[in-house]
Amino acid sequence: MQLSTILKPAAVRALPQVTSRKRLFQDIAALGRQVYGLDEGRTLDALQERESLGPTGVGNGVALPHARLHQLKDVAGVFVKLDRPLDFDAVDRQPVDLVFALFAPDDSGVDHLKALALVSRTLRDADLRAKLRANSDPAALHAILTSGPGMKAA
Template sequence: MDLSKLLAPGAVKVLSNVTSKKRLFQDLGDIAGSIYRLDAAQTVDALQERESLGPTGVGHGVALPHARLDDLDEVVGVFLRLEKPLDFDAVDRLPVDLVFALFAPKDSGVEHLKALALVSRTMRDPETCEKLRANTDPAALHAVLTEAQSRQAA
């Protein structure tokens, strides 16, 4: 599995006006809708439904919201760097500024888990997170994420 296949360059954004988890999920739904042609409202509902099972803030300022959706053929992602960290009920109680959302087909099974593991490994790397926090250009952020996977594989 390859991060560059999961994450379209246009699905990487820097946002400055996110004030709540609900607003964040709406932004994720809008971006997933415009880049991957997903239904934005269904995407938001699926994210909120998954989040109700337990927060997806994994610590160190990182959140990995994810959802399974109908009408999706492959696992896809959206990465957001938030200019103002957001309270996310993370496991370490720290606010979140790096968000990597994954969307998988309802019946994706192991592919969804592989993608989640890949993103989790990438976002656990302190050097990668430092580079992500130091950049505000979406193209540079996409490059950092896709190059991070190459570094880890070497």
């Protein structure tokens, strides 16, 4: 599994005016509809339901919201860079500006976990995060995320 198979170039955006987690999840659900044909309402509900179990802010300004959706056949991702960081109740109490939302089929089993580990490992790289923060062009953000060593799941 590679990030390039999970994340389509069209599923990468820089969002300038996001002021809440709810608005962020609405934007992610809309992007999921546009790029992957996901049901926007179900996607939003699934993201909010997962977040209610515990915040998905993992530290260093990164959040990894994720949800299982029955309409999917393969794991899919959406990446957004926020111009203004949001409070995400992250483990390190730092606001979040890099968000990689991951969607998996209900029956994805270990593939969902592998994809989540891959995204987490990728965004743990401080140099990569710095490059993402220095760019707002979606094509550049996609290239940064999907190129280089360590962008494959075991």
